[in-house]
Amino acid sequence: MPRARVSSAVMTHPVRRAQAEELCARLGLGGLALDPDPDGAPSALRTALVAWGRVADGATHHLMIQDDVAAPADLLDLVAHCADRFPDDALAFYTNWHARNGAAARLAALAGAGWVRAVPEEFTPTLAISLPVALVEEFRGFAQGVDERHDDEAMATFLSGPGRRSALLAVPTVTEHTGTSSINGHAAQGVRRAVCPTESADARPALVDGWVLEDVGWLPYMRYGEGFVRLPGQEATPAARRHFTWREALPRTGARLTEEDVWDVVRAARPAEEARAVREAFGASFADELWIHCLLLGLRAEETARRHAPDGAPRRQPSLAAHRLRTAALSTVGLAGLSPEHRPEAGRHHTDLLTAYATDAVSRGVSLKP
Template sequence: MIRISAAIMHHPRRAHRIPSLLRACAPLEPAVVPDPEPDGRPSPLRTAKRAWAAIDDGATHHLVLQDDVRLAPGFAAQLRDAIAGRPAHGVSSFCLWHTPHNSYLVRRAAVAGAAYAPLSPYEWTPTQAFVLPVEHARALADYLAGIPDEVQDDDEMVVIFCRERGIPVVTTVPHLMDHGHAESLVEGHSDGLRATVFTPDRRWPVDHPSADLELPPGTCTVALQDSVCSIRLMHGDPVEHEFGWYWYDACPLAGVDPEEVLDAAAPHLSGLPARAVPAMTEVWAACYLLGVDVARSAPSSAGPGPLMPAAVESWIDQGLTRRDHRELRGDCVRLALEAVRQGMGERRFADAT
């Protein structure tokens, strides 16, 4: 039987959020773990050390939440179901929509109709709402206790801990929470704090046709940033670097001919205003490559999963420049959905022949 212990990492500046967050966690009863130095330099790690040690007796799994999250309705029951499906894993309920690898892996799982997305063992682990089996949670608390608070970021330490101990980590698709604030207390963490796929009106995993499907990470991920599509290597490229390989040049790394991508796009781009073509070509490339990846990784999938529109729309919202978003957003979404479908269908046909 799953028994979940819970703790909330809390900063006094957010005291007004605690009552509603506790109600949203019910019937879980999280311990509220305050920052021991609230006037010191911001350090999630400082509070995370104590939150991971605040484990209830008799628990099988321990959840640590941050105090700036917005939980989906029925969070506790959905989380229990998610843990029951992966009881030996680390389970996250959230992933930022612009992370270099993990956000792509979430979108990939959403398009395939999967209820879990495997997360990268090299990119920081989303720790806004993270669960571990208690034996790992205790070990993590001991591990974090030996790291100076000045290191600051708990998520970068958690991924190292899980990788070194061989703990697989997944996130729920859709996520069970979104970020509740536009800004973070930590400098440099204040932009784009949104979930990759958050659909609070859709319960996990009832609406998923392939709830047990878990896609293996590929060798590449696709990014859309500032209206430019790029490809990043899952292994070899430092996660922290800000630049990917331009998609046309890097397509061979993904096993795709770039001219195939452009040929498929041509009928959809012809007749568009010249102003729209550059950005919409990049959107087509990103989403077509995503469709190809899903078709290759999940060949038994009957078609795009029900969360595909949400995953694609969040990619468009995150990936366009402000001007392109203002002027082209609707057209880009329609084009993106068609690109994913064609990438999935045409790659299946090509592989079959």
């Protein structure tokens, strides 16, 4: 029985009230938090503040969950056990597959971690997030005075304040975003899914006992068909949110790997048949960028495990749950890397192709010497 007592609320808009009520009833959540000005300009923060105001008497932590979510029946119990382990942290139980933080979670999954500290320069994923009640009150006071309509941006700014830390991201993702519509104006981002979709039974051991990756350092990520790298310490620079291409960033990662070295590996090791199939489906540039991104991801995951994992390196024979988590992380990397307009074109055979292509590149990256 967890010691933490978690209250909860589902933030919603009247047009989605029915689905919010169904979610609330199915998961045993505390109730709905309706947009107080449904005809006003869209504002997720306006509704989020209502949800954060629904802390129950005696609660130690509060879970705020959005209405367009699928989640397991034992979500509240899982959140409570995680709050026991990290009583003072913001805990995010969903991360988008195409964000920098999604890339951080994918890297952590490949390195064998159960949690990863969010990069502070990006929005905090708030689709399903819990806070200790003391932070809830502080956030509500802070958010009342910000000129911001996005609650995820407001949360990131709040958590970057003095004496606070960015959220911990659950690496196995037990919550899933459903649909593509967005009341708050995010529909242009297209299909948005969880980075490491995982069944609750597999997720629980990683979340309750898995190690925490506190600093991702340099981080390969993709957006709109192109590979980028987040530089170490980038959050503390004027270029905190700038997107550096992997070509620009590689000399600054400390990996002692040149652009020509990368292309040598591509020419020597990339599987020709799979590369041709990806080119035919999504274009030559995407085929190159995805394979190189995953090559760097494999390199970085191996280095991260050696430096940070408790045993100094990933287990060569991981548990079945850990293997499924790694597979889940690789199953989303290709789809997430596509431009939003191309994601709906990807059928099951494309998903399988991109997963195999990514897995091959990651395995090649693991064998590289940083």
